[in-house]
Amino acid sequence: MINFDFIERRESITSAAYVCWHCDEPTCAQVCPADAIKKGEDGIVHSSLKPRCIACNNCVLACPFGIPKMMEPEQQMMKCDMCYDRTSVGKRPMCATVCPSQALAYVRPEQIAHRREKPTNTFYFGKQKITTKVYMMAPAEREAVALDVVDYMWEEEHELAATRE
């Protein structure tokens, strides 16, 4: 129920793990023709309700983050519900519990304030503005970073100098 991938493996080692962002106004629920996707009072957007879901894939296509998955054998959309079975009894979601780098963290804002990155929960997809329950940690200040090993090697300047001579 988590999307993990390298952003552009050829170019860099940067990877991203996306849980559901639990939108304040979830697009998946808005487009559901069967009214099968519900948001709880705690802000958690749940998997489709089995008795209602017609496996039409609307939510899969509409979610700007690409989160919902159609589970073929069950003919039901399922998605990250922030491990409702765990969070509802006071535990952390499994992904944030085991994440080795704590890139996924289930914490109060003040517990994460000391990090170098800064939290944001506002996203733009074309004209659609989305605010979410889950925050993304974004760079505090942006600067250009070279991603190619070659840019760090000495031989490069060296070879160029030799060619010029």
Next chain:
Amino acid sequence: MAKVPVSVETLREQFGPHLNYAPPGGWKDESIHPAEKLVKTHCCFCGQQCGIQLKVRENRVIGFEPWEEFPFNHGMLCPKGVKRYLQGNHPDRLLSPLMRSERGFRPATWDEALDFTVGRIREIQQKHGKDAIAIYGGASLSTEKSYLMGKFARVALGTRHIDYNGRLCMVSAGTAYKLAFGIDRSPIPWSEIPKAEVLFVIGANIGDCAPITTDYVWRCRDNGGRLIVADPRMTPITRNADLYLPLRPGTDLALLMGVLHVILRDGLEDREFISKYTTGFETVAESARQWDLGKAAEMTGVPPEAIEKAARWIGKSKRVILMHARGLEHQSKGVENCLALVNIALATGNIGREGAGPTMITGQGNGQGGREHGQKCDQLPGQRSLTDPAAREYIAGVWGIQPEELPQPGYTAEEIMEAIHRGEIKGLLSTCFNPLVSLPDANFTREALSKLEFFGVIDFFLSETAHHADVVLAGSLHEEEDGLGCSAEGRVIHWQKSIDPPGDARRDSDIIIDLAHRLGRGQYFPFKNPADILEELRIASRGGVADYYGITYERVDKQMGIFWPCPSLDHPGTPRLFVDGKFYTHDGKAHFNVTEWRPSGDPISDDYPLFLTTGRVVSQYLSGTQTRRIGALVDQYPEPRAEIHPRLAERHGIKDGDWVTVTTRRDDLTIQAMVVKTIRPDTVFIPYHWAGTRSANRLTHRTLDPRSKIPEFKVSACRIAKANAPDPSPDDRGPHLNHALRGGA
């Protein structure tokens, strides 16, 4: 003769690797039949030894629950830890002893298998002498089992030749730290990493190989620490490096000497620390003089300004941690490399203080504990030397034998394989080791294995190496026997027994003890349980450097780990070493050691103009005996790929996913290319977890560090060429997968 009895394909059909995706009873079963108990234990894989709770029902492990109170990982796990429970109750699991037959292997009774083993060992020893039998152990064995292996070799068999797969892991660092500090252990616990002002990481792919350490590295940066990464590849932690040094494979020593040169040139050394606590500084300072920035840059391919910046950051900071792993150590000058790093720490006084120190990142599960109590060819329990008369006398006393009966040091792991190849060693009993995949020059290893007159294996799966066995003794998994382990930090932990071995499989220690009894040496092995072995180990280690006398299961459980040395039952343990400025050397001082540059044992040339370097991916572990059987881990990175830079790829007309043949002076390997800008254009990287036609170690060479005897896995010379897709070779292609290939880091 230990030739593979039938085709590898036939063996694979029967013994795998098959992929296991679901726990016993399937996923839905747990909601109807919940776990009966949660057992607090540890992951069975790497040296981090994360705490984990195993869910157990009806003597089977059915899942896991994070153990959030355990202070090292606070519940964090990598994918291997999350999926570790799928190796129990696996269709490939060996449930009874096996004897070689014309049609492969047939099940046997314990009496038949053990009597056969003892009979062959006796025959060979009577005909060729005691040293004609060798023992291989492993660093995934508990500390009790490691101790038992050493005693079994020396007391039950009387052979000189026992060594273990830790020879492929920590020995360069261990040798260097013993020379410098008189002790083979990380000087600091991981809790100090976030306190460093500068974190210098060289030859350590922390993200893939020690994933939980990533969190410590990030926390160091959150506290304002600077991260320097030196590696021929941009490994995952490089994404947040403040300084990246893309050194050429095998040139670590030049980089480290360049750094030391600048520190001394600029007067950034800690004179007071040096004069008070160390010896040998002047000669090392003299040797560093020649390593000016021009020379260091020329050798390493790292810009002189970058080397200078690293040196100044290190020299001007109050707290520096210098971390290293196999990249630094898997070289024919691995010990020199580690000593050069230690010299930097000593010159700047970065040791014995909070947030400071050189730190080795032990790779294997019990890589630390498995190398402390006598499983190494030259070592007795407590990190004692087998050549030290006082140590021989003490241990002989504990064991109830005469010191003269103790054999002298024997061969190291690769040397044992070479002695088998030349016919000097005729028989081998191996446990917890898959040398056909993990030793260098796999074709040589295969030839050697097929020359054995007797080959016995203790294991829970039939590894590729075990295909050559005459007899396979079905042993136990990590969770099937109580025992201690010691993590990379030096924290002694408790592997709690969760279940009994399934079927007729037995605990490893019971198998070894039974063999000792059948060899007529039972009086020296009166152990009924691992606890009995620990009682003797505590006494055997007492007074040694690795003193475990104060460590019991109860204390470890209560304190959630105890850092050795722990010489008495009321001693709290020793998280940070050298706090009092005293070292474990004969004079109590830390020793600078002069290091000497030597070229790689497999130098690049016109025919082989590229560097080949090997390593690991996050979802696989070592030779893959366990992790190549767990579905989700295989899906994450199903096949080895050759990582090459686009510039190199373009020169050969290779695109991402194309087949490429990598050729070295030993053999060639045809696998798919992964074209990425995260590797030097003169370097090819291949992960080594696979066997047969996908085995990276067919390409590597057998040059050893002269002191540590570690093979030079990280530097080989190679060339590449675009290739056609090979015919699927049925004997060692992976299990069929319906999942698309995905890139891995």
